[in-house]
Amino acid sequence: MNRINQTLNQDKKLLSIYFTAGFPKLGDTVPILEQLQEADVDMIELGLPFSDPLADGPTIQESSTQALRNGMTTDKLFTQLEGIRDRIHVPMIVMGYFNPMMQYGVECFCKRCQEVGIDGLIIPDLPADVYHEQYQSLFQQYGLLNMFLITPQTPEERIRYIDQVSEGFIYMVSSAATTGAQGSFGDTQQHYFQRIADMKLQSKLLVGFGISNAETYKAAVTHSQGAIIGSAFIKHLEANGNQSVQEFVKTIR
Amino acid sequence: MSYHVNEKGYYGDFGGAYIPEMLYPNVEELRQSYLEITAQADFKSEFDQLLRDYVGRPTPLYYAYRLSEKYNTKIYLKREDLCHTGAHKINNTIGQILVAKRLGKNRIIAETGAGQHGVATATVCALMGIQCVVYMGELDIKRQAPNVARMKMLGAEVRAAQSGSKTLKDATNEAIRDWINNPVDTHYIIGSVVGPHPYPDMVARFQAVISEECKVQLLEAEGRDYPDHVVACVGGGSNAAGLYYHYLDDKRVNIIAVEAAGKGIDTGESAATSALGKEGIIHGSKTLLMQTEDGQITEPYSISAGLDYPGVGPMHAHLFRSKRAEFISIPDQEAMDWGLTLSQTEGIIPAIETAHAFAVLDERVFEPNEIVLFNCSGRGDKDLDTYIDYFKL
Numbered sequence: 261m262n263r264i265n266q267t268l269n270q271d272k273k274l275l276s277i278y279f280t281a282g283f284p285k286l287g288d289t290v291p292i293l294e295q296l297q298e299a300d301v302d303m304i305e306l307g308l309p310f311s312d313p314l315a316d317g318p319t320i321q322e323s324s325t326q327a328l329r330n331g332m333t334t335d336k337l338f339t340q341l342e343g344i345r346d347r348i349h350v351p352m353i354v355m356g357y358f359n360p361m362m363q364y365g366v367e368c369f370c371k372r373c374q375e376v377g378i379d380g381l382i383i384p385d386l387p388a389d390v391y392h393e394q395y396q397s398l399f400q401q402y403g404l405l406n407m408f409l410i411t412p413q414t415p416e417e418r419i420r421y422i423d424q425v426s427e428g429f430i431y432m433v434s435s436a437a438t439t440g441a442q443g444s445f446g447d448t449q450q451h452y453f454q455r456i457a458d459m460k461l462q463s464k465l466l467v468g469f470g471i472s473n474a475e476t477y478k479a480a481v482t483h484s485q486g487a488i489i490g491s492a493f494i495k496h497l498e499a500n501g502n503q504s505v506q507e508f509v510k511t512i513r
Numbered sequence: 514m515s516y517h518v519n520e521k522g523y524y525g526d527f528g529g530a531y532i533p534e535m536l537y538p539n540v541e542e543l544r545q546s547y548l549e550i551t552a553q554a555d556f557k558s559e560f561d562q563l564l565r566d567y568v569g570r571p572t573p574l575y576y577a578y579r580l581s582e583k584y585n586t587k588i589y590l591k592r593e594d595l596c597h598t599g600a601h602k603i604n605n606t607i608g609q610i611l612v613a614k615r616l617g618k619n620r621i622i623a624e625t626g627a628g629q630h631g632v633a634t635a636t637v638c639a640l641m642g643i644q645c646v647v648y649m650g651e652l653d654i655k656r657q658a659p660n661v662a663r664m665k666m667l668g669a670e671v672r673a674a675q676s677g678s679k680t681l682k683d684a685t686n687e688a689i690r691d692w693i694n695n696p697v698d699t700h701y702i703i704g705s706v707v708g709p710h711p712y713p714d715m716v717a718r719f720q721a722v723i724s725e726e727c728k729v730q731l732l733e734a735e736g737r738d739y740p741d742h743v744v745a746c747v748g749g750g751s752n753a754a755g756l757y758y759h760y761l762d763d764k765r766v767n768i769i770a771v772e773a774a775g776k777g778i779d780t781g782e783s784a785a786t787s788a789l790g791k792e793g794i795i796h797g798s799k800t801l802l803m804q805t806e807d808g809q810i811t812e813p814y815s816i817s818a819g820l821d822y823p824g825v826g827p828m829h830a831h832l833f834r835s836k837r838a839e840f841i842s843i844p845d846q847e848a849m850d851w852g853l854t855l856s857q858t859e860g861i862i863p864a865i866e867t868a869h870a871f872a873v874l875d876e877r878v879f880e881p882n883e884i885v886l887f888n889c890s891g892r893g894d895k896d897l898d899t900y901i902d903y904f905k906l
Contacts, residue, residue: 311677311809312795314689315533321676333807358531359794360808384533385794409534413696418537433535436696 263351263379264405264428267302268464274486275477275513276303276466277493278355280323281340282332283309288502289340295505297350302486305382308337308356315384317440319491323498334364338372345377353407355382366395370402380405380428388425396425407431412452416459423461430463432456432484434470440491441470445479453483477512516761516828516837518717522710523799525835527827530709532797535693539701540797542616544711550615551608551718563607564722567640568597570604572723574730575889579858586879589740590861590889591727593752600864600891601720601752602633606702608719610637613700620644620699624688626653626681626748627818628660629864629891630704635669645669648687650680657818660895678812681822685796705749706826709797713754713826720755727886728759740886742879744769746869747840748784748820750829752890757838767839769877770829771870773815774842784813785842786825787833795824801833816845816899817865819891843872849903852893864891865899 267274277296281289289306296304309324309332316324337354354373361369361383373381381404386395388408399406405428410419413436422430434449435441456465467480468488480487489512496508522528522544530540550556564570572595577588593601606623613621621638623645625631631647638645647664651673654661664671677683685708692701706713706720728738743760745753747770760766775783783789790801795810802824803811815821825833832838851868855861863871867890879885893900900906 311811312682312686314686314796315535315693317690318676325677328809335807357794359804359810362793363791363804363806363808385531385797387530387532387534387537390529390531411535411538411696413538414534415538422534436535437694438535438690 262403262405262428264303264353267351268429268485273481274302274466275509276305276486276488277301277509278305278307278488278490279493279497280307280309280320280327281337282327282330283323283494284326284497284501286330286332289337290344291502292497292505293344293348295502296509297348299506299509301350301509303351303353305353305355305488305490306337308334308354308360310357310360313357315438317438317491319440319494323494334360334369338376341376351379352377353380353382354378358383358386367398370398370404373404374402378404380407382407382431384409388422392425409433410456412436419456419459419461423463426463429466429485430461431488432465432467434467434480437469439469442472443470445470445476450479450482457483474512516832518710518714518828522714524827524831526792527798527800527830528710528713529799530797531794531799532709533693535696536689536709539692539696540709546616547612547711547715550612556611556615560608560611564604568603568607569595570722571726571730572596574727574734576734577859583858584874584879585881587882587884589731589884589886591723591756591886593723593888593890594861594863594867594892598633598636599894600629600633601723601755602630602704603636604722604755605704605716605719605751606630606633606637609700609702610641610643613702614641616700618698618700620646620695621702622646622648622688622691622699623702623704624648624681624684625704626650626684626821627895628653628657628664629819629895631669631671632660632663632667634702634704635664635667638669639667646691647671648674648684648691650674650678650684652679653681653684653818680812682810689796705751705822706754706828707749707796707798707822707824713798713828716751717754717758717828720751721758723752723755723888724757724759727756731884735884739763739766740884742767742769742883742885744771744870744873744885745888746771746820746866746890747825747829748773748822748866749824750826752888754826754828756886756888768832768837769873770832770838770840771873772840772842773817773820773848773869774844775814775816777844778842782814784815784821786823787840788842790825798824798827800824800827800830816849817869819864819866820869841873841876843869847872847875852900853904861889862893863889864893865896867891
C-alpha cells in the first residue's frame with residue numbers, strides 16, 4: 261500500500277508540512293526533510309519551484325523565486341532526493357505546477373518520482389478531468405497518488421466527482437484565497453468543514469491554507485483528518501534558516 | 514477542418530482550462546453561460562448600440578493609395594485606431610462588461626501591460642458605474658505613466674504587481690490571484706485571446722466584429738468580401754484574432770501573423786513566441802510560450818509594450834503549428850521605421866505594435882491585383898515618448 265494511504269489509515273489527526281525545495285539555500289532540501297521526520301510530522305510536501313505560481317500567495321511565491329535563484333531545477337531536486345528512502349520513511353508528496361513537469365516529460369517525471377520514493381503529487385493547475393482523461397493511468401503505473409483541491413465554492417456535484425477520481429486525500433482549501441491567508445477560522449469555515457464532513461466522502465480530508473499555529477491547526481482538524489501548513493513554515497525558515505524545525509512543529513501540536 | 518475552438522475548448526492541441534480548482538466555479542460559470550448570454554437579443558442590441566454610438570463603429574476600411582502605389586499592390590487598412598480609447602481593445606471590454614452585468618458581478622478586475630487594455634477596461638467600468646481594479650507590473654507603471662493617469666482619471670484603482678519580473682505576466686498572475694480571493698462578486702476581464710477556455714473564444718468573438726465589418730466593406734469596395742492576405746501583429750493576439758475570425762476557414766485568404774523580434778530572435782531579447790516558444794501552460798491555457806528548459810516562464814522583450822507577452826493565444830499556436838498562418842517576426846528597428854513611414858505616407862501615426870504588421874511589406878512581395886488587408890489596430894499617441902526618444906524628435 262502507498263505510504264500516503266497507510267498514514268491516512270492511522271487513527272490520528274495528521275500534520276503535513278509544506279516547504280519549497282531549494283529554499284532558503286539550495287542544499288537545504290534534505291536537512292529540512294530529516295528534521296521534519298525527527299519532529300514527527302506525518303507527511304511532507306515538497307514544493308517544486310515555479311516562476312508563476314498562480315495559486316500561491318506572496319510568501320510561497322517569494323520562496324519559489326529564491327529557490328530558482330539558488331539554482332533549483334526539477335533534475336536537481338531528484339538528484340538531492342536520491343537514496344533518501346534509506347532514512348526517510350515519512351510519506352513525501354511533490355507539490356508543483358504542471359508546466360515544469362510537462363517540460364521534463366510527464367512520464368519521465370513520474371518515473372523519477374517513483375525511483376526516489378515520492379508517493380504522490382499535488383498539481384494545482386492540472387484539473388481533475390484532464391488528469392482523469394489523460395494522465396491517471398500513467399501516474400498509477402508509477403505508483404503515484406494524485407491529490408485534488410476543493411474550496412468553499414466547489415459545487416457538491418464536482419466534489420463527488422473529485423472524490424471518485426481521488427486516490428489519496430482531498431485537499432480542502434479553507435477559504436477562497438491563495439496560500440498564506442492570515443487570521444483564524446470562524447463560523448463560516450467550521451460550517452464549511454462540517455458540510456464537507458457530512459458528505460461522507462470516501463476520501464480522507466486534509467485542510468490547508470491559512471493554518472499557521474496551534475489554534476488554527478486545532479480548528480482545522482476538528483472535522484477533518486489533518487491539516488497542512490505551508491506559508492507559516494516558510495516564514496519560519498526565512499527567519500531561522502534550516503535550524504529549529506522541531507521547535508516550529510512543537511508550537512503546532 | 515475548422516480553425517475555430519472545439520466544444521472542449523481546444524484549438525487543435527492548444528487551449529483548454531488548466532486552472533487551479535479555486536477558479537473552477539468562476540470559469541465554469543462563464544463557460545456555461547457565455548454563448549447563451551451573447552446570443553440573447555437584448556445583449557446583441559446593447560452591444561451593437563454601444564459599439565456604434567460609443568466606440569464609433571463601424572470603423573472605416575481605408576484604401577491606402579500612396580502605400581499601394583509604392584508597393585504596387587492593393588493595400589487596405591482597417592482603422593481600429595479610430596476606436597474610442599485608441600485601439601481595438603475596447604470591442605472586447607464592452608462585450609465583457611455586458612456579460613459581467615448579466616452574471617450579476619459588481620466588481621471588475623483586469624491586467625494590463627502597456628495600459629491600453631487597462632484604459633479600455635477602466636472606460637467601460639466608468640460607463641457602467643462599476644468598481645474597477647487594474648493590475649499592472651510595477652515596471653510598466655513607471656514606463657507608462659500617461660496610461661496610469663488615464664485609468665485613475667476614469668476612476669479605476671491601479672495596483673502594482675510586485676512579484677516576479679513586475680511586468681504583464683505578473684500583472685496577469687496578480688489578477689488571477691485576486692479572482693481566487695474574490696470568486697463571487699468579481700469578473701475578470703482578460704484583455705487578449707489568452708487564458709483558460711472560454712476566454713480565448715469569447716474575446717475572439719467580441720473582436721470578430723473587425724472582420725465582420727471588413728466583409729461588408731470589401732464587398733462594397735472590391736466586389737468581393739474577402740482579401741487575398743490578412744496581416745496583423747500578434748502579442749497575445751486579440752486584434753489578429755478579430756481580423757482573421759471570419760476568414761479562418763476560408764482558404765482563399767492567406768493569413769500572416771507578425772510577432773516582435775525585439776533586438777533579434779537570437780539575442781535573448783525577443784518576443785517572437787512562435788520561433789522561440791515551446792508547448793506548455795501559461796495562465797490556464799496550453800499554448801506556445803517562451804520558457805527555460807526547466808519549464809520556468811521567461812521574460813520577453815519588445816520595444817512595444819503590447820507585444821511582450823511570453824505566450825500567444827491558443828488559436829494562434831494552432832494556426833502556427835497547422836501552418837494555416839504564416840508567422841513573421843520583425844525587429845524593433847524595422848517596426849520603428851514603419852512608424853515613421855506610415856505617418857509620412859498616409860498621415861496615420863500607428864501604435865508601435867501596429868507598425869510591426871506593416872513591415873511585412875518589406876518582407877514579402879504582393880501581386881499588383883492582390884488585396885492585402887492590414888489591421889491598423891491602434892494609434893500611436895501612447896507611444897509618442899518612445900518615438901521621441903528613438904528618433905530624437
